[in-house]
Amino acid sequence: MSAIAASTDYGIEAIQAAADYIQSKLKGLQPEIGLILGSGMGLLADLVENPIHIHYSEIPGFPVSTVEGHAGRFVIGQLEGRNVLVMQGRFHYYEGYPIKATAMPVWVMKKLGISILVVTNAAGGVNAGFEQGDLMLITDHINFAFNNPLMGPNIAELGPRFPDTSQAYSARLQTVARSVSTTQGIHLQEGVYQFNTGPCYETPAEVRLAKHLGADAVGMSTVPEVHAAAHCGIEVLGISFISNLAAGISDKALSHAEVVETMDIVKDKFIRLVRGIVQEM
Amino acid sequence: MELNLLQKINAAAEFIRSRITIAPEIGLILGSGLGGFADEIEDAVKIDYQDIPHFPLSTVEGHAGKLVIGKLQGKNVIALQGRFHYYEGYSLEQVTFPVRVFKALGVSTMIVTNACGGITQSLHPGDLMFITDHINFIGDNPLIGKNFNELGPRFPDMSTAYDKGLITLGKQVAAELNIDTKEGIYTAVSGPYYYSKAELRMVKGFGSDTIGMSTVPETIVAVHMGMKVLGISCITDMADPDNLVPLEHAHVVAVANEARPKFIRLVAGIIQKLP
Numbered sequence: 256m257s258a259i260a261a262s263t264d265y266g267i268e269a270i271q272a273a274a275d276y277i278q279s280k281l282k283g284l285q286p287e288i289g290l291i292l293g294s295g296m297g298l299l300a301d302l303v304e305n306p307i308h309i310h311y312s313e314i315p316g317f318p319v320s321t322v323e324g325h326a327g328r329f330v331i332g333q334l335e336g337r338n339v340l341v342m343q344g345r346f347h348y349y350e351g352y353p354i355k356a357t358a359m360p361v362w363v364m365k366k367l368g369i370s371i372l373v374v375t376n377a378a379g380g381v382n383a384g385f386e387q388g389d390l391m392l393i394t395d396h397i398n399f400a401f402n403n404p405l406m407g408p409n410i411a412e413l414g415p416r417f418p419d420t421s422q423a424y425s426a427r428l429q430t431v432a433r434s435v436s437t438t439q440g441i442h443l444q445e446g447v448y449q450f451n452t453g454p455c456y457e458t459p460a461e462v463r464l465a466k467h468l469g470a471d472a473v474g475m476s477t478v479p480e481v482h483a484a485a486h487c488g489i490e491v492l493g494i495s496f497i498s499n500l501a502a503g504i505s506d507k508a509l510s511h512a513e514v515v516e517t518m519d520i521v522k523d524k525f526i527r528l529v530r531g532i533v534q535e536m
Numbered sequence: 537m538e539l540n541l542l543q544k545i546n547a548a549a550e551f552i553r554s555r556i557t558i559a560p561e562i563g564l565i566l567g568s569g570l571g572g573f574a575d576e577i578e579d580a581v582k583i584d585y586q587d588i589p590h591f592p593l594s595t596v597e598g599h600a601g602k603l604v605i606g607k608l609q610g611k612n613v614i615a616l617q618g619r620f621h622y623y624e625g626y627s628l629e630q631v632t633f634p635v636r637v638f639k640a641l642g643v644s645t646m647i648v649t650n651a652c653g654g655i656t657q658s659l660h661p662g663d664l665m666f667i668t669d670h671i672n673f674i675g676d677n678p679l680i681g682k683n684f685n686e687l688g689p690r691f692p693d694m695s696t697a698y699d700k701g702l703i704t705l706g707k708q709v710a711a712e713l714n715i716d717t718k719e720g721i722y723t724a725v726s727g728p729y730y731y732s733k734a735e736l737r738m739v740k741g742f743g744s745d746t747i748g749m750s751t752v753p754e755t756i757v758a759v760h761m762g763m764k765v766l767g768i769s770c771i772t773d774m775a776d777p778d779n780l781v782p783l784e785h786a787h788v789v790a791v792a793n794e795a796r797p798k799f800i801r802l803v804a805g806i807i808q809k810l811p
Binding site for chain 2: 348349350351400401402452453454455456457458459460461463464467502503506507508509510511
């Protein structure tokens with residue numbers, strides 16, 4: 256299936272080795288907030304002050320990012336006076352990684368002492384009330400990938416065998432996000448994010464199905480990371496950027512170029528919101 | 537070193553090219569009980585899958601396992617007599633490999649057929665249905681893994697996977713031949729078991745008209761490479777959860793055999809009218 260060979264089992268040894276390596280580069284800095292940046296959002300990482308850059312490729316046990324528009328490195332430093340660890344580029348299931356690999360960085364964050372995770376992504380709008388360029392607060396998710404990163408031996412020192420995901424997205428952080436969006440005058444949609452494997456965009460029938468299942472947006476990431484966060488007790492805030500209306504909701508053909516273009520138009524809004532939220536957390 | 541997908545495609549295409557003198561334009565994938573259609577191909581060159589480098593081998597009953605290349609209605613066609621199914625244990629990359637090879641041989645239009653269960657009450661065993669859209673409920677996708685830009689984009693659009701022009705053409709041909717046809721949505725599941733009533737009710741709730749175990753992976757890969765796809769299902773049994781009778785593969789084949797003559801007339805008529 257995949258051309259990417261699994262170099263590790265992405266188990267506790269690999270997680271610990273990656274955390275130790277990153278720790279050795281931080282010169283005593285203690286990151287508190289993790290941010291995972293989705294398609295077209297990588298520029299937020301450029302705003303991190305006193306940045307330390309660590310490429311995924313140099314981290315023992317880490318997979319390497321391949322997708323267009325994703326850089327593939329950690330940027331660690333300060334944002335709004337808070338110590339943050341930003342993932343500029345993430346690992347996607349559709350790239351052929353084992354699903355554990357897509358979630359592994361979150362367990363590494365846990366080892367580094369991070370207690371809050373902000374996950375962002377570009378998603379297709381399924382809710383007819385959404386418009387291209389909207390930002391959506393993720394209130395819940397549907398895993399439609401027929402796989403999850405918690406399969407296999409449980410790493411008991413990180414979390415329980417049967418983690419609860421009924422409150423995977425922190426109510427407290429959602430309140431912060433709503434309050435910041437009101438203060439800044441940014442309209443924030445809310446909804447359920449459905450994780451599909453991709454990499455092809457959904458058919459109109461699949462989009463109607465997502466709607467039937469109760470989803471407001473569809474995308475190809477985030478949920479495995481949130482599974483890992485829920486497993487190890489990291490508080491999560493999720494924000495989707497509605498880069499396009501999903502097939503059948505809009506008549507237009509979908510393209511990755513459009514996702515990136517739309518992000519360019521609304522990036523200022525996105526950056527203001529995330530900075531504001533980080534400040535208020 | 538193991539060859540990558542591109543190299544495997546090229547090796548298979550090169551081998552096939554060395555055996556044929558025509559350039560196929562239309563690709564046919566023939567489902568359960570419809571493999572006999574390949575017997576109508578004139579000046580046929582037949583190549584066993586096992587002779588083609590990197591081709592998987594077919595295992596299911598009723599699937600012969602040959603490529604047949606030749607003329608149908610004056611058009612150059614290549615037919616997959618016996619397809620590869622996910623439930624046989626192949627990866628989706630293997631299942632869709634023949635479509636990749638078809639494209640490398642110059643095929644631009646795919647006609648994909650299958651036998652499937654009808655869920656919508658307006659469908660009946662023996663009906664032929666043009667697939668207007670699909671739901672991939674297999675739990676896997678043939679495009680997962682490294683993308684080769686030479687083949688197609690990383691994130692292909694699937695908003696019109698089944699070519700509207702070909703469906704219109706198909707309906708015209710059906711009308712001329714006096715063959716009744718339906719239209720509907722096809723949901724692919726992994727199989728190989730036939731679904732439970734509760735599962736069928738779920739798929740009905742999805743908005744699907746039919747359920748089957750093939751076609752969607754091949755369509756995704758064809759669309760990925762910019763090919764035009766026409767999908768035609770033969771309804772071999774009713775998968776209506778509230779009026780269910782126990783199902784056997786032999787029965788599916790029997791209904792498919794009965795529908796075969798009109799199915800063959802329809803596909804032959806469409807091929808004749810293709811530009």
